Amino acid sequence: MTAPGWLDDVAFDDRGLVPVIAQDAATSRVLMVAWASREALAETLATGRAVYWSRSRARLWRKGEESGHVQVVREVRLDCDGDVVLYVVEQQGGVACHTGRASCFFRRLENGRWAITDPVLEDPELVYRK
C-alpha cells in the first residue's frame, strides 16, 4: 500500500510532527493547538475524529479518549507553506481545554494583564477520573 499523496504535501518537522489548530465549526473559535504525526493525520481522515500526537506520552492521542470530548472533523486544511494543519471540528461536550473550558484560549490581554474570559464548564478532576 502506498502512502496517500496528500500526506506528502505536509511539511513535517524533524521530529515528524506538524502543528494542528482545531477550530470550532459552530462558533468559529480557535479551540486548541496540538501536534500530529503522519499516522495521526491518516487516522483523522480515516475515522473522521481528531487524532493528535501526544509528545508527553509519545503516542497517538485520540482526542476525547479519556475526557469524552471527541472532536468530529468537518474539514482539514493546510496552509501555504504546508507546515500548519487546521481541523474544523464539532466539539463534543463543548469543552476542548483540559482546564474544563470551551477553548484553550481563555485568556485575553486587557489593560496589560491576562483576563480570564471563559468559565470552567466541567471540573477537570471529574472529567479525567471517568
Next chain:
Amino acid sequence: MTAPGWLDDVAFDDRGLVPVIAQDAATSRVLMVAWASREALAETLATGRAVYWSRSRARLWRKGEESGHVQVVREVRLDCDGDVVLYVVEQQGGVACHTGRASCFFRRLENGRWAITDPVLEDPELVYRK
C-alpha cells in the same frame, strides 16, 4: 523600566519565539500562523498593529510593511500552556497570504487531495513590487 508582567506569562521557546495565530475579526477565518518575539508582542500591544518575528530575515516583521496588508489587532489571547498566542485582527485589504489569497489556509482536503478553495485576490508580484 521593568518588562511588562504579561510577557512573563508567555512561554517562549529556546529561540525566544512563540507561534502566533492570526484570526479574522470579521469572518472568524484563521488567516495565518507566524512567530513572535517578546519585542514583537510588546510592539503589537503598543501600536495595535500585528508585529511578528521573521525567521528568514531575522528581524521584526511589521505585517503589511511591504504588502500594505496591515493587521489591526482587536484582541490578543494566550492559550492554557502559555505557548501559543492568538491575534484577532482586522485584515486590511482582505488579503493575509503572500500568495494573494484571503487566508493562508486555502487548501482543503477533498477526496484524498488538497483542493484550492480561495481565489487569488491580488497578484503577489504586484503587491510586493509596490
